[in-house]
Amino acid sequence: MNSNHTNLPPRAKSGGKGKKQPVPKKKKSPWKSFFKFVLIVLLIAVLAAAGYAGYLFVKGNQVIEKSGIDKPVAPGQSAKEKPLTVLLLGTDHRPETGTYLTDVVMVATMHPETNSSTLVSLPRDTLIELEGYKSSKLNAYYPRFKAAYNAAEKKEPGSGIPAEEEMKVMMSKYLGVNIDYVTVIDFQGFRDVVDTFGGVDVNVQYNMCHRDSVDGTDINLTVGPQKLDGKKALDYVRYRKSMNCSPKTKESNDFDRNARQSEVLHSLLDRMKSFGGVTKVGNALDAVSDNMTTDFEQQQIRDLLMTYYDIGKEEVKFMPITGEWRSPNVYINNDELDAARQALQDELAGKHNAQGTEADSKATP
Template identity: 45%
Template sequence: MSKGTTTLPPRTGSRQPAKPKKQKPRKKRSVLKVFFVLLFAILLIVAAGLAYLVFKADEAVDHISSPVDNEVDIPAGETVDKKSVAMLLMGIDARSHGGGLNTDVMMVAVFNPNSKSATIVTIPRDSNIDVDGYRARKANSFYADFYMNALNEKKLKKEAAYADAKQEVRNVMSKLFGIDIKYSAVINFQGFADVVDAMGGVEVDVDMRMKYKDSADGTNIDLEKGLQVLTGEKALDFVRYRKSNNGKNMSSDFERNERQSKVIGALTDKLKSFGGVTKIPSLIEAVGNNLTMDMPSKEIKNMMSTYIGISRADITFIPLEGTWRSPYVYLDDAKLDEARAALQSKLAE
């Protein structure tokens, strides 16, 4: 993350999906980019053990894939194992204590099968997004707004409304970055904890005493400083910690990003070990229960077989930057242009 990235203030309260143009209260939930990247990376990496888990994997992939037409024919040379593809990645908080359809994590990723690499642009949730043909609003509200509009105005049924909302958000982001975003993936935050638990926990060095409780959304972070093995819920607390109740041990965006990298690295290393390979069945189940994609199942399998072993070194992360002027982050034009160019370049490789 660049040093110029603006630190956003904590959120308070919880939100539910709202109709378009309706002001929504801000929610106190940290932006968990790592969880979203981690689950998507795990989905790709677990392919290393699929030879031993054909039935289990097929079952999970069929659950993950939820396109409008799952049997769509893709021309030869256009499949994801032959041609670069752009995807929209969204993370939602589906906990019982809060959450909804507001996307706390938003990323646009381009995967290139020739170099077996990816470029991922992360979008601040409070970014003011203004493109032709759509009302300007916060980045994280598009999915919820489009879903409610599909239900109430277009009179679509639930599953069709979800599909319509994903398509509309893809249209917005395609215009923003000047590329054709073909697919989208939606992951809920519980998946992060499930993946860590499926791996038997993750060993990390907790950099400070972390203690924070909020009965409003069920948050109860209580971690001691030092090297330790964290369960899924504890790992989730570790990567999203912002501050303590007494105002001490504050956590900056830079420190959170460093902790997120620690967890990704530790899990990736563990997965590539023999012990990690033996946990692939439970990993497949964890990912399958928490990830949906509007990509045909055959293409998901192509993604998995193409990007076996993708590592942090193969992925370029580009965080969009901007200026915080409540209630929005106004994106820096130069940084946005850099992100556009990077995605377009990767797509053209």
């Protein structure tokens, strides 16, 4: 699997004859950054250097065989010929906590003829009120479904349906599209990938301290440029507010957190592109496969790679849905939700429209 396309945004250029004009700084969407990370996780072999492609092709196949389901793709269902809808979940699962709250919930539609995608994201605290389901925060459903499935396996009252399948059914109903596949990536996978590439370089803008013995959180970062390992990089992007610390440190809003996520992801990309990073891609592939759950068939993953390996940022429409925070829930904007539903349906119909992403511009820091 070989490509010279990195899909990285081009560097801004300035200069020319006469007075130098300031180049306006383009706002980056945190959801765009996360989606790029998901693509990196799934397509990391494609982003590596050409000289390493032979090894990565073999290694990539090993990961595909370990991650994907060993069954054939149904006739007419290949990503090469059929538009697909994928549910992407990022959970807070770590060995020390055992929790499965979904901090990231996204739905992506992709069309092979237009080589394009529409990505909708929902706030983790969105209050879901849907017929057939008990009203709750969006991020609570996956662990609830998981507990019900585990109970059934122990011959106790439970659903007997995998949590991933339950999430597909619920989100299909909520967004009005049929979701074909689901991929779940956990915090441990993020930490392992960062450690594989030797950490990330960031500039911590202010001290961050948060300690919570209940979930094992122990964030203690000091201001200044530094290299962070996987654990501290996760602390850096997760930090919200100070707790059990003296003196208390400055609180962090969602815009601050999104900017830090983008900073970490760009640093990780730089390390992946370096020669030293290329030689570590195989280990990163192992880290990804060990911390990812998906119901993609092995061949379907290969079909995705072949079909969308060169998708550019211009062909991806990002629609993070916003809302109003009224503790403890987010009440989403219904107009934005309706627009997102329509955009997903349009993508599946081959009517990709990269314009009209007002929600995206509102959500950027």
